Amino acid sequence: xxxxxxxxxxxxxxxxxxxxxxxxxxxxxxxxxxxxxxxxxxxxxxxxxxxxxxxxxxxxxxxxxxxxxxxxxxxxxxxxxxxxxxxxxxxxxxxxxxxxxxxxxxxxxxxxxxxxxxxxxxxxxxxxxxxxxxxxxxxxxxxxxxxxxxxxxxxxxxxxxxxxxxxxxxxxxxxxxxxxxxxxxxxxxxxxxxxxxxxxxxxxxxxxxxxxxxxxxxxxxxxxxxxxxxxxxxxxxxxxxxxxxxxxxxxxxxxxxxxxxxxxxxxxxxxxxxxxxxxxxxxxxxxxxxxxxxxxxxxxxxxxxxxxxxxxxxxxxxxxxxxxxxxxxxxxxxxxxxxxxxxxxxxxxxxxxxxxxxxxxxxxxxxxxxxxxxxxxxxxxxxxxxxxxxxxxxxxxxxxxxxxxxxxxxxxxxxxxxxxxxxxxxxxxxxxxxxxxxxxxxxxx
Amino acid sequence: xxxxxxxxxxxxxxxxxxxxxxxxxxxxxxxxxxxxxxxxxxxxxxxxxxxxxxxxxxxxxxxxxxxxxxxxxxxxxxxxxxxxxxxxxxxxxxxxxxxxxxxxxxxxxxxxxxxxxxxxxxxxxxxxxxxxxxxxxxxxxxxxxxxxxxxxxxxxxxxxxxxxxxxxxxxxxxxxxxxxxxxxxxxxxxxxxxxxxxxxxxxxxxxxxxxxxxxxxxxxxxxxxxxxxxxxxxxxxxxxxxxxxxxxxxxxxxxxxxxxxxxxxxxxxxxxxxxxxxxxxxxxxxxxxxxxxxxxxxxxxxxxxxxxxxxxxxxxxxxxxxxxxxxxxxxxxxxxxxxxxxxxxxxxxxxxxxxxxxxxxxxxxxxxxxxxxxxxxxxxxxxxxxxxxxxxxxxxxxxxxxxxxxxxxxxxxxxxxxxxxxxxxxxxxxxxxxxxxxxxxxxxx
Numbered sequence: 001x002x003x004x005x006x007x008x009x010x011x012x013x014x015x016x017x018x019x020x021x022x023x024x025x026x027x028x029x030x031x032x033x034x035x036x037x038x039x040x041x042x043x044x045x046x047x048x049x050x051x052x053x054x055x056x057x058x059x060x061x062x063x064x065x066x067x068x069x070x071x072x073x074x075x076x077x078x079x080x081x082x083x084x085x086x087x088x089x090x091x092x093x094x095x096x097x098x099x100x101x102x103x104x105x106x107x108x109x110x111x112x113x114x115x116x117x118x119x120x121x122x123x124x125x126x127x128x129x130x131x132x133x134x135x136x137x138x139x140x141x142x143x144x145x146x147x148x149x150x151x152x153x154x155x156x157x158x159x160x161x162x163x164x165x166x167x168x169x170x171x172x173x174x175x176x177x178x179x180x181x182x183x184x185x186x187x188x189x190x191x192x193x194x195x196x197x198x199x200x201x202x203x204x205x206x207x208x209x210x211x212x213x214x215x216x217x218x219x220x221x222x223x224x225x226x227x228x229x230x231x232x233x234x235x236x237x238x239x240x241x242x243x244x245x246x247x248x249x250x251x252x253x254x255x256x257x258x259x260x261x262x263x264x265x266x267x268x269x270x271x272x273x274x275x276x277x278x279x280x281x282x283x284x285x286x287x288x289x290x291x292x293x294x295x296x297x298x299x300x301x302x303x304x305x306x307x308x309x310x311x312x313x314x315x316x317x318x319x320x321x322x323x324x325x326x327x328x329x330x331x332x333x334x335x336x337x338x339x340x341x342x343x344x345x346x347x348x349x350x351x352x353x354x355x356x357x358x359x360x361x362x363x364x365x366x367x368x369x370x371x372x373x374x375x376x377x378x379x380x381x382x383x384x385x386x387x388x389x390x391x392x393x394x395x396x397x398x399x400x401x402x403x404x405x406x407x408x409x410x411x412x413x414x415x416x417x418x419x420x421x422x423x424x425x426x427x428x429x430x431x432x433x434x435x436x437x438x439x440x441x442x443x444x445x
Numbered sequence: 446x447x448x449x450x451x452x453x454x455x456x457x458x459x460x461x462x463x464x465x466x467x468x469x470x471x472x473x474x475x476x477x478x479x480x481x482x483x484x485x486x487x488x489x490x491x492x493x494x495x496x497x498x499x500x501x502x503x504x505x506x507x508x509x510x511x512x513x514x515x516x517x518x519x520x521x522x523x524x525x526x527x528x529x530x531x532x533x534x535x536x537x538x539x540x541x542x543x544x545x546x547x548x549x550x551x552x553x554x555x556x557x558x559x560x561x562x563x564x565x566x567x568x569x570x571x572x573x574x575x576x577x578x579x580x581x582x583x584x585x586x587x588x589x590x591x592x593x594x595x596x597x598x599x600x601x602x603x604x605x606x607x608x609x610x611x612x613x614x615x616x617x618x619x620x621x622x623x624x625x626x627x628x629x630x631x632x633x634x635x636x637x638x639x640x641x642x643x644x645x646x647x648x649x650x651x652x653x654x655x656x657x658x659x660x661x662x663x664x665x666x667x668x669x670x671x672x673x674x675x676x677x678x679x680x681x682x683x684x685x686x687x688x689x690x691x692x693x694x695x696x697x698x699x700x701x702x703x704x705x706x707x708x709x710x711x712x713x714x715x716x717x718x719x720x721x722x723x724x725x726x727x728x729x730x731x732x733x734x735x736x737x738x739x740x741x742x743x744x745x746x747x748x749x750x751x752x753x754x755x756x757x758x759x760x761x762x763x764x765x766x767x768x769x770x771x772x773x774x775x776x777x778x779x780x781x782x783x784x785x786x787x788x789x790x791x792x793x794x795x796x797x798x799x800x801x802x803x804x805x806x807x808x809x810x811x812x813x814x815x816x817x818x819x820x821x822x823x824x825x826x827x828x829x830x831x832x833x834x835x836x837x838x839x840x841x842x843x844x845x846x847x848x849x850x851x852x853x854x855x856x857x858x859x860x861x862x863x864x865x866x867x868x869x870x871x872x873x874x875x876x877x878x879x880x881x882x883x884x885x886x887x888x889x890x
Contacts, residue, residue, distance in 0.1 A: 044665075045666065048661060048664045048665050048666045049661060049666065051664050052660045052661050052663065052664045052666070053519075053657075053660065055503070055504065055517075055559075056503040056504070056517045056518065056519050057503055058500070058501040058502055058503045058517070059500065059501070072500075072501045072503070073501065074501050114500075148677075148682060149676070149677030149678075149681065149682035150682065181638065181641070181643060182643055182646065184635065185633060185634060185635045185637075185638050185643055185646070185647065186631070186633045186650060187632045187633065187635075188630060188631045188632065188633075189630060190629065190630045190632075190672070190677055190678060190679060190682055191677040192630075192669045192671050192672055192675040192676070192677040192678040192679075192682075193626065193630050193668055193669050193672065194669075195669065196626070196667040196668050196669050197661075197666045197667045197668070198626060198627055198630055198666070198667065198668040198669065201627065201630075201661075201666075202630065205631060205657075212498075215497045215498065216493060216494060216497050216642075216646075218497065219493045219496050219497045220489075220493050221490065221493045221494065221497070221642045221643070221646075222641040222642045222643065223638055223641050223642070223643040224637045224638050224639075224640065224641050224643065226637050227635070227637055227638065230637040231594070231637070232593075232594030232635055232636040232637040233594075233635060233637040234635060234637075236594065237593055237594035237595065237635055237637075
């Protein structure tokens with residue numbers, strides 16, 4: 001059955017099996033995750049979680065990013081997981097819009113630090129196994145599972161986290177299968193929560209669910225052989241259109257992690273083409289001696305997902321701004337950038353932004369894929385400008401370069417841990433493959 | 446929206462609003478839960494969980510039943526929750542087959558002990574609010590939600606646990622609504638896991654999910670207003686046939702806790718009529734001078750759920766025995782009882798039991814309700830005996846008496862904590878309404 005197929009594949013996977021591009025993708029994924037976990041660590045959703053749960057903290061073995069402290073691995077997995085997703089600035093497996101590294105790395109790093117000495121190679125191997133598991137399961141039920149209302153990042157993420165931690169534990173195939181089952185039964189994440197703190201909780205809780213699953217399975221806790229594809233197993237309960245056999249046939253043949261993309265903008269991936277296009281249009285306007293305030297109207301032609309996910313016309317604060325393609329277009333046109341600073345409450349509530357935002361209209365065009373858009377601007381003087389985006393920066397076709405990733409990392413982390421520590425961590429993290437001890441590499445001193 | 450309706454109802458509920466029969470049912474429910482949590486505490490699923498997670502235990506505030514120790518409230522909720530459900534000996538809200546007290550009481554007691562002085566009245570009020578929330582939500586999606594493969598005890602239990610803990614915290618309606626949302630998004634429990642340790646984990650994890658939700662909401666963590674009935678809210682994602690508005694209209698008018706039934710036998714409720722009938726038939730056989738070994742065949746006419754849930758023909762061990770109507774019939778006929786002792790591996794593997802078990806055939810009769818059955822025995826001498834059961838012992842129509850509940854409690858707990866402590870705890874627990882401090886009453890010294 002499918003859980004056994006996945007368990008055997010993960011148990012047998014060796015470092016030497018990883019393609020060089022999978023390896024590079026794993027390091028970049030973990031690097032981007034680290035920046036996001038630190039960058040998100042002072043968000044109020046993270047602060048509330050920390051305050052709420054600190055009375056329950058156990059033995060401090062694992063880094064709590066953004067705090068000069070450690071906590072037990074279960075709480076570290078939860079809280080770092082929330083931090084890594086809370087700015088919607090993490091990575092995206094574009095075929096499923098899973099944000100894969102959050103659940104997996106949050107669990108894996110927390111566990112690795114609690115375990116003792118773990119090499120960079122072992123860590124990368126486990127991370128890759130987990131991300132492959134997560135994305136393959138996601139592909140098995142995409143898109144119907146997401147359409148019905150599940151937050152696919154966390155519903156698959158718990159399974160990915162269990163596989164990653166189980167791999168680092170050295171579980172045998174039976175125990176790995178049990179870990180997969182315990183993770184699968186904890187189906188966390190309703191899309192209804194988008195726009196609230198709970199969206200980020202999904203990534204953290206998925207990490208914790210997967211960690212719990214591996215910890216229990218390691219000591220002999222049992223689940224079902226049919227946990228994934230039995231009559232009442234995961235794919236058949238959370239979806240009605242499973243392709244799991246076909247997709248699992250590609251395990252180790254096509255690497256999902258190679259398709260992982262990194263976000264240049266801290267918001268839903270579906271807005272990225274619009275932001276990218278609007279930033280470019282602003283540059284053209286300015287070059288032409290025109291000003292964004294003289295825009296009369298903005299017409300967006302977009303894929304249906306854009307309005308489904310980010311259709312908020314009048315966002316009230318920074319969080320809602322992330323779910324507003326209108327805000328995304330406005331900051332692109334008025335400010336020419338979209339970093340976490342442009343998603344602060346004050347910017348979303350700025351009259352200058354609101355005026356342009358209110359002139360934006362978006363319509364769904366059936367034949368436009370999610371990675372594309374057409375933007376048409378009409379100025380008060382009657383002139384028009386059009387921009388067609390086929391693939392935004394950060395897409396598979398136009399990936400962020402290492403330099404762009406490093407800029408993003410340092411921008412996120414310097415203000416939290418200081419410039420020197422940020423530089424040092426950046427270096428350790430990029431040299432992950434050669435690390436003799438992940439805990440030593442990743443601890444911020 | 447529905448989450449707001451539920452939150453307002455729970456926040457406004459007063460002790461004086463509880464009907465006297467709801468109050469009595471709450472005390473009996475908690476009493477039965479306590480016996481089950483202690484009785485299940487030395488099951489291997491509980492031992493594995495304790496061993497796996499003890500490295501993460503935080504400040505010991507809350508009883509870990511069956512252990513002369515305490516742990517932090519989150520782990521106590523998880524582990525006591527598993528223990529209370531692991532023998533399938535807990536309670537049943539018969540209209541939904543939810544086992545309601547496990548998730549709710551496990552979270553609530555653990556939290557109450559960590560909080561400080563909590564009166565019995567406040568505890569009962571919170572417990573009842575939680576169980577009402579859980580069962581009303583269950584009724585909203587029954588039976589389709591269960592049929593598709595969700596373990597309704599835990600999928601609704603996390604919400605019940607959040608409401609109970611939130612009530613004891615004194616959350617206002619906004620925070621209570623957020624707690625409901627955080628609990629709702631953690632949809633734990635696939636029926637595929639039945640027959641493994643993970644089934645019991647569902648009850649414990651639901652308790653922990655609900656506790657987490659209330660703790661976060663207390664400090665201002667946000668979820669969505671549509672968490673229950675929004676387009677992608679709970680009822681619309683985990684079911685396609687919601688009756689939530691209609692059912693929530695009965696909050697505080699009909700008390701679900703009054704319909705809570707207690708199990709005389711430690712196995713799925715759907716086998717109870719068969720066990721009850723077989724025990725009665727054995728008595729008739731013996732009175733007639735006949736012996737169970739001379740049974741030639743046993744024909745069971747049952748509801749479809751019996752075979753769906755408990756159709757294992759050749760159970761290999763005690764756990765599988767619980768999912769075998771054939772084993773249930775055999776122990777009733779051969780041993781005349783069904784306590785945890787009759788579900789030990791040695792009994793399931795006993796040749797004397799297997800011989801009778803193999804002579805049992807079960808067929809589904811469309812018009813037989815789940816609480817009924819018809820049993821026909823044919824003896825080697827050609828004589829036949831028939832027994833029709835309309836309502837088994839432990840059903841709403843034929844509830845366990847207080848004396849039967851006390852016998853069950855002492856049977857479960859005496860071997861774990863000793864006879865004297867069991868008697869003492871039994872007395873404190875039955876006097877719950879008059880307790881000035883729940884922690885003092887419930888701690889086993």
